[in-house]
Amino acid sequence: LLQPHQTSSNKWDTERRLGHCTNVPRNMNMESLQNGYLFPEICMRELEHNRKYPHAKLIRLGIGDTTHPLPPIITSAMAQHVYGLSTVQGYRGYGAEQGNMELRKAIAETFYNDLGVKGSEIFVSDGAQCDISRLQMLMGCDVMMAVQDPSFPAYIDTGVIIGQAGKFMEETGKYQNIVYMNCSPENNFFPDLSNTPRTDIIFFCSPNNPTGVEFARANGSIIIYDSAYAAYITDDSPKSIFEIPDARQVAIEISSFSKFAGFTGVRLGWTVVPEELLYSNRYPVIKDFNRVVCTCFNGASSIAQAGGLACLSPEGYLALNGVIDTYRENAKIIFDTFASLGFKVYGGKNAPYIWVQFPGLRSWDVFAEILEKAHVITVPGRGFGPGGEEFIRISAFGDKKGVLEASRRLRNLFK
Ligand SMILES: Cc1ncc(COP(=O)(O)O)c(CN[C@@H](CCC[C@H](N)C(=O)O)C(=O)O)c1O
Numbered sequence: 001l002l003q004p005h006q007t008s009s010n011k012w013d014t015e016r017r018l019g020h021c022t023n024v025p026r027n028m029n030m031e032s033l034q035n036g037y038l039f040p041e042i043c044m045r046e047l048e049h050n051r052k053y054p055h056a057k058l059i060r061l062g063i064g065d066t067t068h069p070l071p072p073i074i075t076s077a078m079a080q081h082v083y084g085l086s087t088v089q090g091y092r093g094y095g096a097e098q099g100n101m102e103l104r105k106a107i108a109e110t111f112y113n114d115l116g117v118k119g120s121e122i123f124v125s126d127g128a129q130c131d132i133s134r135l136q137m138l139m140g141c142d143v144m145m146a147v148q149d150p151s152f153p154a155y156i157d158t159g160v161i162i163g164q165a166g167k168f169m170e171e172t173g174k175y176q177n178i179v180y181m182n183c184s185p186e187n188n189f190f191p192d193l194s195n196t197p198r199t200d201i202i203f204f205c206s207p208n209n210p211t212g213v214e215f216a217r218a219n220g221s222i223i224i225y226d227s228a229y230a231a232y233i234t235d236d237s238p239k240s241i242f243e244i245p246d247a248r249q250v251a252i253e254i255s256s257f258s259k260f261a262g263f264t265g266v267r268l269g270w271t272v273v274p275e276e277l278l279y280s281n282r283y284p285v286i287k288d289f290n291r292v293v294c295t296c297f298n299g300a301s302s303i304a305q306a307g308g309l310a311c312l313s314p315e316g317y318l319a320l321n322g323v324i325d326t327y328r329e330n331a332k333i334i335f336d337t338f339a340s341l342g343f344k345v346y347g348g349k350n351a352p353y354i355w356v357q358f359p360g361l362r363s364w365d366v367f368a369e370i371l372e373k374a375h376v377i378t379v380p381g382r383g384f385g386p387g388g389e390e391f392i393r394i395s396a397f398g399d400k401k402g403v404l405e406a407s408r409r410l411r412n413l414f415k
Pocket residue numbers: 039062063064065126127128129130152205226228255256257258264268269
């Protein structure tokens with residue numbers, strides 16, 4: 001009998017030719033993922049372009065990464081914390097996995113004042129993207145989720161990795177066992193819930209719909225509401241889902257310091273899990289999320305949390321609102337550029353992204369043409385789901401000079 005470590009002669013041949021491999025089977029969910037994750041793919045295309053045009057002055061309006069330096073009141077708070085770490089009285093080891101209670105309370109007061117959210121319902125994290133993964137781990141593989149199409153790719157990709165998705169259907173570009181809620185100009189980019197089947201989880205990243213809560217309540221679903229861009233809302237849309245009555249019984253809210261505070265590299269976010277949110281067996285979701293956080297996450301960096309507290313100080317918050325205004329001005333420049341060229345343009349008013357329609361065209365082709373001829377990086381809408389085909393997303397997070405130059409180049413390209 002062959003011993004476990006022994007193999008047939010053809011395995012020896014393969015080993016000799018291709019080198020050793022283990023006997024560990026690959027997680028088949030990883031096999032189901034399509035291509036690479038969207039944003040590293042954009043980075044790859046940028047690298048290829050730089051190699052082809054080493055002297056081109058590339059303008060990056062693709063990945064939604066902030067560019068404005070942090071206000072000194074915030075960096076000095078982090079620096080002070082860092083220097084404190086070199087003293088006996090200032091040194092801090094592991095903090096609470098749920099986050100520094102002072103910061104939890106400051107988040108509650110700043111974003112959820114009179115909405116009934118308590119500091120103890122806020123879990124500070126290393127970012128919304130990371131919390132999406134932890135929430136998927138919390139929900140497990142035996143649930144069905146609905147996601148807006150198009151939407152931030154992490155919702156679907158983490159669902160695939162955790163095992164919620166069925167087979168990927170090439171012809172539709174969708175996974176089985178996931179409900180894609182189409183969002184298009186025809187429905188003002190919010191799904192017609194009356195035609196949406198019941199699912200256990202519903203990911204929303206859209207400020208403008210109170211019926212989402214009623215729909216979830218009627219279906220016994222849990223909404224995971226992503227308010228990463230709430231600071232950019234300029235109309236009377238709710239900035240938090242907890243502004244909507246009964247949301248505490250159906251919704252979890254994730255958010256981030258990335259986009260309103262420029263903490264994309266510092267890494268700080270939070271998740272709100274209301275105490276009233278119960279599973280079908282009436283067990284509180286907050287208790288399980290706390291268990292996931294304590295088991296899988298040792299808390300956000302104390303340095304980032306010191307910075308987060310400074311962001312929420314009156315002076316810090318005022319300084320950050322000034323930065324957000326510069327990004328909003330960028331969004332207007334980009335929006336007006338495409339509108340003046342006769343394109344159907346969306347967004348830019350409640351978010352720092354512009355969504356431009358190119359009817360009948362494949363978005364990766366439009367992405368490639370704008371990169372090749374204008375040396376401007378965008379994001380093809382298809383990267384956010386099949387519903388994003390024919391669209392391009394342009395980020396307003398660039399610096400003003402770059403945005404003005406990109407506007408000039410795009411006018412030249414599409415005039
Ligand atoms: C709707 C929504 N929710 C959460 C996030 C991530 O927030 P986080 O920074 O983790 O607190 C984002 C960030 N998205 C950006 C950055 C993407 C590139 C980053 N490497 C990533 O893969 O998330 C983009 O759409 O260009 C988002 O759009």
